Amino acid sequence: MLRSMYSGVSGMRGFQTKLDVIGNNIANVNTIGFKSGRVMFSDVLSQSISGVTAPEEGVSGGVNAKQVGLGVSIASIDTMHQAGSAMNTNDPTNLRINGDGFFILSAGDDAEQVLSRAGNFTVDANRQLVNADGLFVLDTAGAPIILDEEVTGFSISQDGTIVGVTADGQVEVAQIGVVKVVNPGGLEKLGGNLYRMTVNANPDGEIEIVAPNDPEVGTGAIIAGQLEMSNVDLTSEFTEMIVAQRGFQANSRIITTSDEILQEVVNLKR
16 A cells, blocks of 8 residues: 555544644633643654665765655644733632642542642632632642631732731731642643643652742742633634644545555556
């Protein structure tokens, strides 16, 4: 069979994956804290028709190898962790990290700790600070944040400190914890704006909870009353969609042309 046909098939599969990623990006253009994906391609093994010959001074020149490529493969699907734009909500429980870091969440004491950039938090009936799915927001000690009954109001400073208002004045309730990730692209997406720590995100996959707005660690400040929007750029996505569509069509033409050539070969014997 012709090598070009299988190269065309691999190209169509690659551009289909690219369209899948683009479609997911566009679908999440308004998702709080969403990070867009990007597909990178690489060529697969090349078949060598002839090898390299070394040059001999004054006798003969060198000859390059003759190789035929065998198609394309997906090199990586990267998650782009650039910060999204800020949206003002004026809700004191809506938080945005202005810089590096992730909120740390958990479903309970023995549950897995997960990360998120989505700060659309609320206070539930038990006065616990939770996200939209009911996961607890953890403090710098790794414990759920609970407001005392005497706290009638509160504010959140840029270092994550929750200052409560009581009848006797102001009291420090807790400090929201964040996690600095060495390689955010190594995090595993879980859905629901959540990420799981992996061994390629932090050394040994360890989670170290630190304070926000810490210049020594490099964590960003927490801005109350704002949310981080999706970092999807629709202009870039639609441009990439056009490129992927034309690439898919071009590879389909390769398959069609290869099929016509095979048809001619079959018709040699009538």
